[in-house]
Amino acid sequence: MDATQELADLLKALGEYNRLSLVYHLCDCRAPQNAMCLCDCCSVDASVTSRHLKVLADEGVVEVAKKGRERIYSLNGKEIATKLRQLADVIEGKRTD
Amino acid sequence: MDATQELADLLKALGEYNRLSLVYHLCDCRAPQNAMCLCDCCSVDASVTSRHLKVLADEGVVEVAKKGRERIYSLNGKEIATKLRQLADVIEGKRTD
DNA sequence: GACATATTTGCACAAATAAACAATCATTAG
DNA sequence: CTAATGATTGTTTATTTGTGCAAATATGTC
Numbered sequence: 001m002d003a004t005q006e007l008a009d010l011l012k013a014l015g016e017y018n019r020l021s022l023v024y025h026l027c028d029c030r031a032p033q034n035a036m037c038l039c040d041c042c043s044v045d046a047s048v049t050s051r052h053l054k055v056l057a058d059e060g061v062v063e064v065a066k067k068g069r070e071r072i073y074s075l076n077g078k079e080i081a082t083k084l085r086q087l088a089d090v091i092e093g094k095r096t097d
Numbered sequence: 098m099d100a101t102q103e104l105a106d107l108l109k110a111l112g113e114y115n116r117l118s119l120v121y122h123l124c125d126c127r128a129p130q131n132a133m134c135l136c137d138c139c140s141v142d143a144s145v146t147s148r149h150l151k152v153l154a155d156e157g158v159v160e161v162a163k164k165g166r167e168r169i170y171s172l173n174g175k176e177i178a179t180k181l182r183q184l185a186d187v188i189e190g191k192r193t194d
Numbered sequence: 195g196a197c198a199t200a201t202t203t204g205c206a207c208a209a210a211t212a213a214a215c216a217a218t219c220a221t222t223a224g
Numbered sequence: 225c226t227a228a229t230g231a232t233t234g235t236t237t238a239t240t241t242g243t244g245c246a247a248a249t250a251t252g253t254c
Contacts, residue, residue, distance in 0.1 A: 005114050012112030020105045027187055069221040069230045081189035084181045090124055092178035142244055166200045166251040
């Protein structure tokens with residue numbers, strides 16, 4: 001897939017209130033969290049949170065690990081931060097790519 | 098409005114293929130462009146480009162200047178880059194805010 | 195004024211999206 | 225095995241979004 005499309009998809013995944021809240025929550029906790037814990041930070045149904053987490057996982061924003069019946073989500077911080085900084089550099093004219 | 102919501106809106110504005118292409122195009126040109134020129138980088142109707150540019154303008158990604166019957170769009174590079182880097186820092190755990 | 199050019203707006207429509215709720219699957223506890 | 229818990233999936237509904245085309249607006253040129 002097109003690199004522009006891939007980046008657009010990542011930004012779109014982050015560009016929704018509840019999903020961005022989930023990301024922030026994972027930042028605050030500074031530790032992986034299970035889905036139900038993350039659920040608390042959004043005032044939506046657990047099923048909705050589950051789907052939002054799936055979107056984030058599909059875009060590589062978070063990673064999932066199975067632990068018994070729980071799913072532990074952790075932030076893919078370094079990778080996402082790098083992509084955001086690359087975009088920032090391009091937008092600011094520091095890069096040509 | 099909520100700061101999280103504002104950032105989500107910005108990311109959403111950038112998170113669409115044609116809009117991100119417009120931003121890239123403005124980076125490449127390294128100079129303000131009128132709408133018709135920008136139009137060429139997207140294979141969509143001029144009216145569609147016009148609407149996309151409006152979304153970007155509403156989010157402060159681009160600024161508009163009237164010049165005769167043309168509208169000259171310029172990238173708000175520094176400001177957007179800063180916001181992206183701040184998010185990158187939060188995601189990477191370098192900031193608490 | 196008449197006409198051309200640049201851009202936006204109104205309208206219609208299909209596709210995507212977010213949400214709730216019920217039902218289901220998976221795993222652990224008793 | 226049965227019940228309870230964590231999480232996902234199916235379904236439906238309402239809303240938003242991206243798009244094209246025609247019409248309208250704004251400005252410049254002859």
